[in-house]
Amino acid sequence: MTIGWYLAVSAIVFSLGAVGVITRRNPLVVLLCLELMLNGANLALIAFSRMWGNGDGQILALVVMTVAACEVCIGLGMIVAIYRKRLPVDVDELRELQG
């Protein structure tokens, strides 16, 4: 398959992730949808790496995976802390930072 097909798949996955981030209310699912967006970007990076025939895109994809792992670590820690404080696990209810 040509590179364009892979890019189309990555665009679809990224858009689905964005829809999930803006419509779901459970912060766990919001984090999962963020993973979807990062994976869409990863697929585009690796497709471009194959397109140019060098490995820079693959290295960048590995760095993106590292950032995603850090984000999961901090995000899940925050969700566990919210749950322990007996606050509602819902991004619509948690609006204390809104001012």
Next chain:
Amino acid sequence: MSAVLFFLAAAGAITGAVGVVMLRNPFYSVLALVVHLISLAVLFLLLRAQFVAAVQVVVYAGAVMVLYVFVVAYVGDQDDSLGERLRGSGPVASGLRLGGALVGGALLVELLIALLGTGLVAIDHYGAPYSEAHPEPETFGTPGYIGRLLLTRFLLSFEIASFLLLIAAVGGVVLARRRGGIGEDEQRDVLTPLDLLRPLGTGTMREGIGRRES
């Protein structure tokens, strides 16, 4: 053969993504994400990124998803599905339906224009030909190739990524402690020099067993 494999993997990836967004139970969303990640690993293999595909399966679909499953089991599934909210009535549901579809559709159209409508001729080809300037087909994407790149050209990003992981590990420990955040009511009765070195609320036996002494 590769075309068949591509369509199977792409269908799996998109189905998994739809499942993550639409499913009601967060636990099933995690499982759908595992399906999505493994399909993406197949796509990476088709693009000759063997090492990244292996990392995707082992680290992402293995370790990170186990973490998610643990937290879902801990927090519980207090969820409302997207489908239920879309079926509901009232200004919130209709606004959500309209806004979500609008933003998603606009983003998809924009991305497709940006990616496929470029002047890049190469996206209609099967990838770069292998020449002397580029690595051989046998070495492209192998662990040795990635490792050499990481330790030569991309040494700085490698070090920054490792430092980021260290910061995230420390942050995760601080956030998920049993007492939940920096202590509000910690009293230091007798100050020793060691107390001044450690941050508030860390490093005590009480913190480890989660009991507050009054």
